[in-house]
Amino acid sequence: MDSFIVRGGQRLHGVLSASGSKNAALPIMAATLLSAEQCLLRRVPNLRDIATMATLLSSLGATADRDPKEASVALNSCALDQFRAPYDLVKTMRASILVLGPLLARFGQAEVSFPGGCAIGSRPVDLHIRAMEAMGATVAVESGYIVAKAPRGLSGADFCFDTVTVGGTENAVMAATLARGHSTLRNAAREPEIVDLVQFLRAMGARIEGEGTDTLEIEGVSALHGATYEVMPDRIEAGTYLVAAAATRGDVKIDGISSEVLGVVIDKLALAGAEITCGEGLVSLDMKTKRPTAVDIETEPFPGFPTDMQAQFTALNAVALGHSSVVETVFENRLMQVHEMRRMGAEIDIAGDRAQITGCEQLQGAPVMASDLRASASLVIAGLVADGETRIDRIYHIDRGYENIEGKLQCLGADIRRIST
Ligand code: UD1
Numbered sequence: 001m002d003s004f005i006v007r008g009g010q011r012l013h014g015v016l017s018a019s020g021s022k023n024a025a026l027p028i029m030a031a032t033l034l035s036a037e038q039c040l041l042r043r044v045p046n047l048r049d050i051a052t053m054a055t056l057l058s059s060l061g062a063t064a065d066r067d068p069k070e071a072s073v074a075l076n077s078c079a080l081d082q083f084r085a086p087y088d089l090v091k092t093m094r095a096s097i098l099v100l101g102p103l104l105a106r107f108g109q110a111e112v113s114f115p116g117g118c119a120i121g122s123r124p125v126d127l128h129i130r131a132m133e134a135m136g137a138t139v140a141v142e143s144g145y146i147v148a149k150a151p152r153g154l155s156g157a158d159f160c161f162d163t164v165t166v167g168g169t170e171n172a173v174m175a176a177t178l179a180r181g182h183s184t185l186r187n188a189a190r191e192p193e194i195v196d197l198v199q200f201l202r203a204m205g206a207r208i209e210g211e212g213t214d215t216l217e218i219e220g221v222s223a224l225h226g227a228t229y230e231v232m233p234d235r236i237e238a239g240t241y242l243v244a245a246a247a248t249r250g251d252v253k254i255d256g257i258s259s260e261v262l263g264v265v266i267d268k269l270a271l272a273g274a275e276i277t278c279g280e281g282l283v284s285l286d287m288k289t290k291r292p293t294a295v296d297i298e299t300e301p302f303p304g305f306p307t308d309m310q311a312q313f314t315a316l317n318a319v320a321l322g323h324s325s326v327v328e329t330v331f332e333n334r335l336m337q338v339h340e341m342r343r344m345g346a347e348i349d350i351a352g353d354r355a356q357i358t359g360c361e362q363l364q365g366a367p368v369m370a371s372d373l374r375a376s377a378s379l380v381i382a383g384l385v386a387d388g389e390t391r392i393d394r395i396y397h398i399d400r401g402y403e404n405i406e407g408k409l410q411c412l413g414a415d416i417r418r419i420s421t
Helices: 022-034 050-057 094-107 124-134 166-177 192-203 234-249 264-271 307-316 336-341 373-385 405-413
Strands: 002-007 011-018 039-042 063-067 072-076 110-114 137-143 145-149 158-161 184-185 207-209 215-219 229-230 251-255 275-279 280-287 323-327 347-351 354-358 367-369 389-391 415-420
Touching: 002 184, 011 124, 022 039, 022 094, 022 166, 022 234, 039 234, 050 063, 050 094, 063 124, 063 145, 094 110, 094 124, 094 145, 094 166, 124 137, 124 145, 124 158, 124 166, 124 354, 145 264, 145 280, 166 184, 166 192, 166 207, 166 215, 166 415, 184 264, 234 251, 234 264, 234 280, 234 307, 234 373, 234 405, 251 405, 264 275, 280 373, 307 323, 307 336, 307 347, 336 347, 336 367, 336 373, 367 373, 373 389, 405 415
Parallel strands: 011 251, 039 229, 158 184, 367 389
Antiparallel strands: 002 389, 002 415, 039 072, 063 072, 110 145, 137 145, 184 215, 207 215, 251 280, 275 280, 323 354, 347 354
């Protein structure tokens, strides 16, 4: 099993290119199931979750040909003959649920293993199921599988999500593209990755309006065609490197990302004392060697502060000047990184969904354990600002969502290496 050894104390400095977005690429890959024609996706990151989605699509009978040099994947589901997402794949990646809507819409049947709990909470999929039922599907849970059927196809529906859900919105919008008639999805998620998915679906011939707002209007069509599409850059990856640079009092330029998708993350970094410059597809951060100032954050669906950046800001606040509070409202149990950071000397108290942080001048290196993807990234940041050596175990979590993180950090001057034991 791989671990990272990080020796803290280097100020990060340099230029990086943003990789393609994991959270946009996964639903877009699932959406290729909606067409019998080939789709070519570009700027697909080389990540474990992407490989898992490719394996899942292949297990259904699709072909998935990856060209790592071009960061592209050609997907073709003309000969699909299986409609079941097995437990072994779903348990390693919850986003497997994203095949539910496309399979049901094109083939009238889908079976997806029920995703269980995960490190960051119970994460139900009831709203995915209710949206499918609203479009006329019958859904049952049999032997741990969600078994959905719509033998006469789906029908357009007016559906309102009780809670804003990214994956639920994605499943519903994909299903609605091939449903008979008109669908309206209310209280839909507005994340940039939803906008990217809708743009891809439109490139396939879907008729959708309203992406980026909380209401999506979809006019079903009888078939979708193939498309070539470039996935958006990863705003969470870019944000993670900006926070790492801020925590180490360094400076970094991220190429290929626009400030609009980073939104409130940039505002919070500016409040923490960073000098931020945004150009055409470029965001630069410079701390001018200053210690960051503590910033309060509270997670919310987009355009609020992203839950996927919460752990990284917890690490920043742990070494910032002053007191701060970090409130997690999107997921239960997503402050796991705090227990490991405390072992590095961080002064953090947890009460329910809130962490109260008193910034300290320096953390101390320690052996720590990654618990989920973003928590792992925050421990890398903590290691970069700690005195001495930090060993981070279970980094398979980080390989799910960060392409070559050690290589990118080494380019910025970090002392980080991967070891296999
Ligand atoms: C996606 C992202 C994840 C991010 C999250 C929130 C991908 C692959 N993953 O996850 O990185 O942290 O959005 O921005 O894009 N909920 C329900 N019922 C449902 C579905 C969700 O109650 O049927 C709840 C969840 O438990 C959670 C909240 O809604 O509390 C938001 O979850 P959701 O937006 O669905 O997250 P994911 O799509 O799983």
